[in-house]
Structure formats: structure tokens, C-alpha cells
Amino acid sequence: MKRTFHKSIEGLDDKGQIEKLDKREIQTMSKDLEQNLLLIKDRFKDCYDIVIREFYIDNGHTPNHKLALIYIDNMIDKSLINESIMESLMSISKHDELEYNGGKQLFSRIKERLITASHVDETDDFEKVIYSILCGNSALLMDKLGKCLIIYSIGWEKRAIEEPATEMALRGSHDGFTEAFGTNVSLIRRRIKDTALKLKVYKIGRYTNTTVGIMFVEGIVNPKIIEELEGRIKKIDIDGILESGYIEQLIADNWLSPFPQFKRTERPDTACASLLEGNIIIITDNTPYVLIAPTTFFSLFQSMDDYTEGWQISTFLRVLRFIAILIAIDMPALYVSVTAFHPDMLPTDLAFSIAATREGVPFSSPIEALMMLLTLEVLREAGIRLPAPFGQTIGIVGSIVLGEAAVRAGVASPIMVIIVSLNAISSFVIPNFSLAIGFRLLAFIFLLLSSIAGLYGVLIGLIALIVHLVRLKSVGVNYLSPFINFKSIEARDTLYRAPLHFLTERPKYTMPVNKKRLKNPYNRENKGE
Amino acid sequence: MQTNNDNITPSQTTIFVISIIIGTGILSLPGNVSRVAGPDGWITVLLGGIASFLMAIPVAALSNKMDKSSFIGYMRSMFGPIVGSVFGTIYVVYFVFISSVILRIFADVLTTYIFVKTPEEFFIITMMLLTIYLILSGIEPTARTSEILVPISLFAIFFIHLIAIPNADFTELLPLLRTPLNKLLEGIYQTIFSFLGFEILLIVSPYITDRKHGFRIIGISLSVTTAVYLYIVIIVVSSLGLAKTSISIWPSMSLMMSISGPGRMLERMGILAMSIWIITMFTTLCGFYLAGSLTLSDLLYSKNYRLYIFILLPIIYILSLQPDNVLGVINWINVSSIIGILCSFVIPLLLLIMSSIKGRN
Numbered sequence: 007m008k009r010t011f012h013k014s015i016e017g018l019d020d021k022g023q024i025e026k027l028d029k030r031e032i033q034t035m036s037k038d039l040e041q042n043l044l045l046i047k048d049r050f051k052d053c054y055d056i057v058i059r060e061f062y063i064d065n066g067h068t069p070n071h072k073l074a075l076i077y078i079d080n081m082i083d084k085s086l087i088n089e090s091i092m093e094s095l096m097s098i099s100k101h102d103e104l105e106y107n108g109g110k111q112l113f114s115r116i117k118e119r120l121i122t123a124s125h126v127d128e129t130d131d132f133e134k135v136i137y138s139i140l141c142g143n144s145a146l147l148m149d150k151l152g153k154c155l156i157i158y159s160i161g162w163e164k165r166a167i168e169e170p171a172t173e174m175a176l177r178g179s180h181d182g183f184t185e186a187f188g189t190n191v192s193l194i195r196r197r198i199k200d201t202a203l204k205l206k207v208y209k210i211g212r213y214t215n216t217t218v219g220i221m222f223v224e225g226i227v228n229p230k231i232i233e234e235l236e237g238r239i240k241k242i243d244i245d246g247i248l249e250s251g252y253i254e255q256l257i258a259d260n261w262l263s264p265f266p267q268f269k270r271t272e273r274p275d276t277a278c279a280s281l282l283e284g285n286i287i288i289i290t291d292n293t294p295y296v297l298i299a300p301t302t303f304f305s306l307f308q309s310m311d312d313y314t315e316g317w318q319i320s321t322f323l324r325v326l327r328f329i330a331i332l333i334a335i336d337m338p339a340l341y342v343s344v345t346a347f348h349p350d351m352l353p354t355d356l357a358f359s360i361a362a363t364r365e366g367v368p369f370s371s372p373i374e375a376l377m378m379l380l381t382l383e384v385l386r387e388a389g390i391r392l393p394a395p396f397g398q399t400i401g402i403v404g405s406i407v408l409g410e411a412a413v414r415a416g417v418a419s420p421i422m423v424i425i426v427s428l429n430a431i432s433s434f435v436i437p438n439f440s441l442a443i444g445f446r447l448l449a450f451i452f453l454l455l456s457s458i459a460g461l462y463g464v465l466i467g468l469i470a471l472i473v474h475l476v477r478l479k480s481v482g483v484n485y486l487s488p489f490i491n492f493k494s495i496e497a498r499d500t501l502y503r504a505p506l507h508f509l510t511e512r513p514k515y516t517m518p519v520n521k522k523r524l525k526n527p528y529n530r531e532n533k534g535e
Numbered sequence: 536m537q538t539n540n541d542n543i544t545p546s547q548t549t550i551f552v553i554s555i556i557i558g559t560g561i562l563s564l565p566g567n568v569s570r571v572a573g574p575d576g577w578i579t580v581l582l583g584g585i586a587s588f589l590m591a592i593p594v595a596a597l598s599n600k601m602d603k604s605s606f607i608g609y610m611r612s613m614f615g616p617i618v619g620s621v622f623g624t625i626y627v628v629y630f631v632f633i634s635s636v637i638l639r640i641f642a643d644v645l646t647t648y649i650f651v652k653t654p655e656e657f658f659i660i661t662m663m664l665l666t667i668y669l670i671l672s673g674i675e676p677t678a679r680t681s682e683i684l685v686p687i688s689l690f691a692i693f694f695i696h697l698i699a700i701p702n703a704d705f706t707e708l709l710p711l712l713r714t715p716l717n718k719l720l721e722g723i724y725q726t727i728f729s730f731l732g733f734e735i736l737l738i739v740s741p742y743i744t745d746r747k748h749g750f751r752i753i754g755i756s757l758s759v760t761t762a763v764y765l766y767i768v769i770i771v772v773s774s775l776g777l778a779k780t781s782i783s784i785w786p787s788m789s790l791m792m793s794i795s796g797p798g799r800m801l802e803r804m805g806i807l808a809m810s811i812w813i814i815t816m817f818t819t820l821c822g823f824y825l826a827g828s829l830t831l832s833d834l835l836y837s838k839n840y841r842l843y844i845f846i847l848l849p850i851i852y853i854l855s856l857q858p859d860n861v862l863g864v865i866n867w868i869n870v871s872s873i874i875g876i877l878c879s880f881v882i883p884l885l886l887l888i889m890s891s892i893k894g895r896n
Binding site for chain 2: 348350351352353354357459460461462465466469470472473476477484486489490491492
């Protein structure tokens with residue numbers, strides 16, 4: 007934590023921050039403590055939780071020198087304030103020989119010898135003092151000195167590291183990112199112990215002053231991508247960043263696209279894997295979701311399990327996911343176009359059996375499909391919003407009442423229930439739920455197209471989808487890489503997953519500076535060494 | 536950064552050219568060659584492939600010679616501004632004409648086989664909108680799209696026709712080589728239309744990153760096309776029968792409408808085949824439409840070809856609705872075939888001669 011905030015103060019030197027400070031007119035601290043306190047009190051007017059602790063140090067040479075410790079209650083580590091600051095300051099004894107030179111020596115004595123907190127910093131910038139207090143640090147002000155000591159004393163309640171809730175994996179680590187920026191950084195640092203792993207920090211949000219950091223591995227990542235991403239992040243000017251989703255949407259290449267242009271993850275192992283592939287990760291304070299950029303369509307299909315399990319299983323899972331996507335986009339649309347437009351396509355027996363099940367259904371198949379799809383979406387959404395104890399109720403109500411009873415009542419045909427459930431389940435096979443929800447949305451569009459023009463409509467939709475994906479970029483990188491300027495070697499980790507020792511090179515789409523990832527242990531030349 | 540810098544690599548160009556050449560030929564070629572050359576139809580396809588390669592030599596040679604300036608600019612510098620512009624106009628007319636013919640064939644086949652009651656305008660308009668959506672983004676995304684669509688359609692063509700093999704009777708292709716030479720030559724002429732499209736290389740040459748691969752691009756794309764056509768002609772003639780193939784305008788579609796899917800998953804393969812064929816049609820249309828608007832904008836000394844996409848839109852639409860019936864469409868195909876030979880062989884040859892004369896001086 008401490009490290010983070012040391013860095014975060016440095017982030018102040020960032021361009022955007024300086025501009026912001028300019029607007030408020032940089033104010034240096036006055037030599038008079040009372041004056042400073044008045045200013046601070048004025049700024050923190052009506053802030054009940056501000057604590058201003060005034061006290062004196064009485065020493066032979068510095069009689070009744072007044073000091074003030076300022077912090078915000080509940081944001082600091084109380085034991086640290088007590089033990090490392092107050093105790094040591096109060097215990098300045100009379101035999102400490104201090105000259106009387108306007109408190110300068112006292113100041114350096116306090117800074118260098120007395121305060122046992124691990125991080126201190128001195129400043130005369132008034133705004134910086136205010137900001138540090140807001141961050142949960144404590145400021146030590148002294149009379150007769152235009153300087154202030156900032157003591158890093160952050161300590162607030164935070165959630166323990168838990169298993170990621172939205173990104174399950176069979177193997178792989180069970181720790182997930184939390185809301186605390188520092189914890190998240192440490193989770194990454196713990197995995198990549200190299201000085202090449204860099205962290206740059208920005209402050210975004212006029213009111214929230216959210217810490218946003220980008221991490222990358224120098225020597226792998228392409229500097230151009232860092233430059234592009236940095237430029238975009240710096241441009242953000244918003245009152246507050248409350249979740250990484252804000253950043254994701256504000257710096258996306260194409261805001262019209264339903265596809266996520268950043269991969270978000272809750273898993274540190276996934277984040278580290280991307281770092282090693284030459285991606286950049288964006289960590290946002292107060293968000294357990296880390297963004298990975300650049301992202302391609304195919305990287306959204308990969309999960310950590312793909313690499314921890316054997317290549318046969320992983321390849322099978324990849325193929326399964328591709329099939330699942332097709333079902334997730336197309337299933338209701340195909341059903342509608344086949345039943346409403348091209349019944350001649352189906353084998354006669356199947357056509358008859360579909361017709362028989364639809365016998366009592368009063369609606370046309372597009373309306374029927376739309377109704378069922380909407381019902382399912384409502385159920386899904388309700389399942390998320392409802393408090394956990396009700397969750398099961400929704401499952402029962404959804405599956406039995408709405409599915410079974412709708413069929414019995416003759417509102418929907420059983421085949422439609424199968425189609426819609428298959429469609430929904432398939433979309434959840436995709437590891438990335440932003441992508442999955444994008445596909446759910448597309449299912450409606452395809453349904454519309456198929457009810458207008460049957461299979462032709464579906465095909466037009468598919469071609470338009472491909473064209474859209476071809477045009478889409480993520481941080482300037484082709485979304486459909488590596489299938490642009492395709493080299494068959496790149497299929498190794500996209501269409502299928504080759505045995506790990508064949509994946510000797512990093513994926514091309516990140517344009518890594520250093521391409522070599524692995525020395526093939528089965529290669530004869532390497533074995534000899 | 537991977538920006539849309541409108542530069543395409545030689546391999547992208549190859550796929551782009553393949554995607555343009557393979558188009559309506561898939562549907563009509565088996566009928567055309569069977570009518571003229573009978574069981575030797577497939578030989579005319581092979582010979583037609585070789586003939587079109589010979590025809591494409593000037594195009595390939597020119598593509599190696601050309602520089603970053605546009606094709607029209609190159610023609611103007613070789614022939615002088617007036618003759619160059621006249622030839623340029625011929626190209627624009629050709630591209631516009633062939634775009635509307637493709638659209639019309641597309642709409643005709645759909646309304647004949649599948650959507651009997653839907654007006655043709657619906658298909659023409661939706662396909663044009665889709666095309667515009669793609670080509671507005673420029674030449675590189677268009678090439679990239681064909682890079683993705685061509686492998687899909689080639690695989691699909693291969694597998695869909697594979698299904699017909701159990702019903703195929705290869706004796707339909709016998710007797711071998713009994714066709715008189717003049718019939719063979721006529722057959723070759725018939726196949727030429729299906730091989731047209733390589734002249735697009737001239738238009739896209741300025742955008743290729745490395746312009747020394749003209750012959751390779753033409754060679755690969757024409758041999759892939761020949762292989763695909765050969766495969767289709769052999770399968771269609773042997774499964775549908777020579778007699779039926781000859782009387783059918785779009786025999787491939789007739790074949791697909793008559794066979795069932797594997798494991799009786801589908802009663803008719805027709806609609807699936809149609810989907811594949813729409814993709815190949817789409818890529819062809821994109822190529823010609825884009826080439827048309829690029830050429831027109833160069834002809835009028837304009838840098839903004841996107842504007843000309845919209846200017847060409849009503850022209851292509853109205854032209855595509857001109858033929859009254861299928862026979863009219865076939866007449867149009869013949870006309871465009873003639874302009875096509877002019878644009879892909881005669882003018883490039885003149886240009887090549889001219890440029891070598893100028894080069895010597």
C-alpha cells in the first residue's frame with residue numbers, strides 16, 4: 007500500500023494534474039501555522055471527519071513550538087499514528103540538544119530521527135497537502151516553517167483476496183483482484199519478479215481523483231502501444247471514475263461496437279499471461295477488474311484453463327467455443343428462417359414434427375422466438391439483481407413455470423424452448439461475459455433479420471458482422487488478428503492450441519519487441535546444450 | 536500501429552484477386568461449357584484457365600512496372616491526357632456495367648430458386664448497402680475482408696460439392712476429346728467471362744507494398760480459380776448429367792436444389808449453397824464497385840473516392856434493373872464479356888507496348 011501512494015504522489019507531476027492544480031492557483035504554505043490551519047479548516051469546512059491535532063513541543067531551545075497533525079478519521083492507520091508519530095514526538099526530551107534556528111533543525115530531526123513511519127515526504131505546496139490528506143495520509147504542520155511533512159499513514163478496511171466470482175477456472179490460482187489498487191499491483195508483482203515490470207500511475211476524475219495505473223513488461227511490449235494508450239488515458243476528463251468500465255468506454259476505438267475492445271479480467275494469472283504476451287494492463291483503483299489492451303476477438307475466447315490443461319483438451323474446448331458462438335448468435339434466427347421461410351430445407355419428418363408441436367401455438371414463429379428470448383433475458387437479469395436467497399426461486403420459476411407451463415398452455419412450442427435455452431446456455435460458454443452479452447444482443451438483431459428475409463437476412467447479417475469485425479480495432483490493433491495477413495503459424499494458439507512447446511513465439515498482434523517466448527525443449531539443438 | 540493506411544501486401548492482393556475472379560462463374564460455367572463442348576467441357580475450363588493466364592500477362596507485366604501513381608495517371612502519362620482519359624472512361628463503364636450485371640444475376644438466382652415472391656429490388660438494395668458498408672472503409676479493409684471470406688467460401692464450395700459425389704456418374708464426362716477444335720475454341724471464349732476480374736490488379740497496384748510480384752499474383756490466383764472451376768464443372772456435369780446441365784442456366788444451383796445434406800440433416804443443400812455463393816458474389820461485387828469508384832475519382836482528378844461510391848450507387852442500381860428477363864441478363868453478360876476482354880487484354884497490351892517504347896526512348 008505504501009509503495010502505491012508514494013507512486014501516486016509522483017503521479018501528481020503528470021501533465022493533467024498540473025493543469026488541474028493551475029486552475030486552483032498553486033498556493034505555497036505560509037510560515038505562520040495559524041494561517042495555514044485557518045486555510046485548511048476553511049477547505050475542510052463541514053467535513054466532520056477531519057481531525058486536527060494541535061500540540062506543543064517544549065524543548066530547552068525551542069520553547070512551546072506548536073505543531074499540528076491533520077488527517078481524516080477512518081482513513082488512517084490509528085496504531086501507526088499513535089506509535090510512530092505521536093509517541094515519538096511527545097517523547098522529545100529536554101536533553102535533545104537543538105539549536106533555535108526557526109525550527110529547521112527540529113523539522114529535520116523529526117523527519118530523519120523521530121518518525122518511524124516507513125514513508126515521509128516534505129512539501130510546501132498547499133494543494134499537495136490537501137490532496138495527501140484526502141488520500142488518507144497525515145500532514146504534520148509546524149509553526150515558523152513554510153513546510154509540511156506528509157506521513158504515509160493509510161489504513162482503511164479492505165476486502166480480503168477472494169476467489170474471482172465471475173471468472174471461474176478449473177486450474178490456475180484461486181486468488182482474484184480486489185478493490186485495493188495496491189493489493190492488485192502486488193498480486194501482479196508477486197508473479198512477475200523482474201524490474202522490467204513497470205507501473206505508471208495517473209490520476210483521473212476531477213472529484214474522485216482515482217488512481218489509474220498501467221503495467222507492462224518493458225522489453226516485450228511495443229512502445230507505440232504504450233504511447234497510444236497513455237495518450238488516450240491522459241485525455242480523459244471526467245468528474246469521476248468509479249469502475250474500470252468507465253475507462254474502457256471512454257478510450258475505446260469504436261463506441262458503436264457491441265464488442266468489448268478491452269479484455270477485462272479478475273484473475274491475476276490471466277493478467278500476467280497477457281503481460282508476458284506483450285499486452286498492457288490497466289489497473290483502476292476501487293475496481294476488481296483489470297483491463298487488458300490491446301485485445302483481439304480470439305483472445306476473448308481464451309481462458310486460463312486453455313494453458314493449464316493439455317493441448318488436446320484445450321483444442322477441443324476452443325472448437326467447442328466456436329460452435330457455441332455460432333449457436334449463440336444464430337440459433338433462434340436459423341430456427342425462424344427455416345420454419346417460416348424455408349420449410350423445404352428440413353427433412354420431411356422433422357418438418358412434420360415441428361409443425362405438429364407448433365399446432366396449438368397462436369403466434370408466428372418470429373413473435374414466439376422474440377417472446378421467449380425476452381423472457382430469458384429478463385430471467386437472466388433478474389437472477390443477477392435478486393438477493394442471493396431468491397436466486398434459486400428465479401431458477402425454479404424460470405425453468406418450470408415459464409418453460410414447462412408456457413408449453414402446456416400452448417403459448418410456445420417445446421422446440422422453441424429447446425432452441426432458446428440452447429442459445430442462452432451456449433452464450434455462457436464464452437469465458438468473457440462482456441462478449442457473451444454482446445452476442446446475446448446480436449441474437450436479437452439476427453432474429454429480426456431472419457424474420458424479414460429468412461436465411462438471406464441471416465447471411466447478410468453474418469457478412470456485415472465479419473465486415474464490422476474486420477474494421478474494428480483495439481488500441482489501433484486489428485481486432486481480427488491474426489487472421490489479417492494470416493500466417494499459418496499463428497493458428498497455433500487461436501484456432502487450436504498446439505502443445506505448449508510449439509508456442510515458441512509471442513502472439514503477433516501485440517507487435518512485441520521481443521518475439522521469442524520459449525526454447526523448445528524437444529528441439530534437438532536445444533537439448534544438446 | 537496497424538492503421539488503415541491503404542497498403543496491401545502481395546499475398547493479400549492474391550486473395551483479393553481470387554475473391555474477385557470467383558463469382559458468377561460458379562453458377563453458370565458448367566452450363567456454358569457443356570452447351571458448347573459437351574463432355575469435354577472440363578477441358579475447355581482447363582484451356583480457358585491457361586488462355587486467361589496468357590491474356591493476363593500484360594496486366595501482370597504492367598503491375599510490375601507501375602509506380603505509386605494511380606492506373607489512370609499511368610495511362611495518361613503513357614497515352615497522353617485525352618486518350619488516357621478515354622481509356623479510363625472505358626474502365627469506369629466496364630466496372631459499373633459488370634457490377635450491375637453481377638447484382639442482377641444475384642437477384643435473379645435468388646428470386647428464381649428461393650424467394651419466388653420477393654421483388655428483385657430488395658436483394659439488389661440490401662446487397663448494395665452491404666457492399667457500400669465495406670468499401671467505404673477503404674481498399675485495405677476490403678482486401679482484409681476477402682482474406683477472411685475467401686478461405687471460408689473455398690472450403691465450403693469444396694465440401695458442399697463433395698456431398699454430390701456419391702450420386703456422381705463420371706461416365707458423363709466420356710467420350711473424351713471428341714469435340715472439334717472450333718467448338719473447343721468457342722468453349723474457351725465462353726469461359727473467359729468467368730475468369731475476368733484479374734484486371735483489378737491494375738487498379739490496386741499502386742496500393743501494393745511490394746510491386747514486383749505481378750506474375751506470382753496472377754499465376755496463383757488464376758490457378759486457384761481454374762482448380763475451383765474444374766472441380767465444380769466435373770462434379771456438376773457428372774452428378775446432374777450432361778443433358779440437364781446443358782439446358783440449365785444456373786446448373787450448380789439446380790444440382791444443389793436436388794441433393795440432400797449429409798446424414799439427412801438437410802433436405803436440400805440449395806440454401807446452404809446459396810449462402811456460400813452469396814459470399815463469393817459479395818466479394819466480387821465489392822472488388823468491382825470499389826475499382827469503379829477508385830477509377831472514376833482518379834479520372835476526375837479527385838482524391839475522395841468515397842464520394843464516387845455514392846455517385847455510382849443510383850447508376851448501378853438503375854442499370855441492374857434494365858434487363859427484362861433472364862435472356863436479357865445473358866445478353867448483358869455477353870456484352871460485359873466483350874468490354875471485359877477489351878479492358879483486361881487489349882488496353883493493357885497497348886499500354887505495355889507504349890510503356891516499353893517510351894522506356895526505350
